[in-house]
Amino acid sequence: MKPHIILSHGLDSSPAATKVSALAAVAEQLGFSHERPDYSDVDAAGRVQDIDRRIARLHERARAAQGPLLLVGSSMGAFISGFVSLQVPVQGLFLMAPPIRIAGYARAFDAANVPTLAIHGWHDELIPAADVVGWAQARNAELRLVDDDHRLSAHVDYVAQAFAQFLRAL
Numbered sequence: 001m002k003p004h005i006i007l008s009h010g011l012d013s014s015p016a017a018t019k020v021s022a023l024a025a026v027a028e029q030l031g032f033s034h035e036r037p038d039y040s041d042v043d044a045a046g047r048v049q050d051i052d053r054r055i056a057r058l059h060e061r062a063r064a065a066q067g068p069l070l071l072v073g074s075s076m077g078a079f080i081s082g083f084v085s086l087q088v089p090v091q092g093l094f095l096m097a098p099p100i101r102i103a104g105y106a107r108a109f110d111a112a113n114v115p116t117l118a119i120h121g122w123h124d125e126l127i128p129a130a131d132v133v134g135w136a137q138a139r140n141a142e143l144r145l146v147d148d149d150h151r152l153s154a155h156v157d158y159v160a161q162a163f164a165q166f167l168r169a170l
Contacts, residue, residue, distance in 0.1 A: 003068035003091045003170065005034040006061055008077030010097075011043050019074050019096060019152060022160040030167050032070075037061050043076075048104035055080045062088045070170070072163070075099060075126075075150065078118075082111030090114055094166055096159060097124055097150050100131040109135060116141040117166050119159055121148035 005027050009017045015036035027034040042053045058080050062069055068091045073081035078098035085093055092115040100109045120132045122145050129145055136143035144162060146155045 001067050002032050003070040004065045005032050005070045005072055006058065006065065006081075007034060007036045008058055008071070008073040008081055009036065009039065010073075010075030010077050011046075013074070013077075014038065014040050017074070018156055019159055020072075020077075022156050023072060023094075023163050026160050026164045026167070030164065032167065035061065039077075048102060051076070051080070051102065051105055055083050058084045059087055062090075070094070070167075073098070074152075079109055082109050083107075085112035085114065086110060091170060092116065092166070094163055095119070096152055097121065097127060098132060098135075099127050100135050111139075113139065115166075115170070117144070117162065118142070119144045119146065119152065119155070119162060121146055121150060121152055121155075123148060124150045126150045 007020045007023055009020045015038050024034055039054050042050050062084050070092050071081035071085055071090050072094040074096040078095035095118040097120055098118055118136055120129055122129050148154045
């Protein structure tokens, strides 16, 4: 049985965001069920304490999913996907520009020890590439660094192709 995929967008974004939409199209083409929760109402105030509300929303959606699960996220979506992967069984994680620390938030990024692929920009202006390298190295996670910034906008097609490869390998 193919896992159900939950794609979580980043802060100040939406379920219609470019990367999340591109990955949803890949999932559709490969016959995976998927959903894109909307966190924009939670993000509206821009408060760090609302991260826990985001985590709770994703946890609720993940628990409601039937069968195996794959969590996918961009930036804040990657951050919450990691934490939820510690709470519910997942078959894998696909993370784009994952924050390792968020100023004002008590916990550093963590995730279940499952097949993981992270893609990060060398020139990410918000999350230093070295932080993500250290995190990935400590857990032997696959990491692909690209010549891009936080939005990975120059690599949307690359990210979609990597996602397709990741899904085929599950």
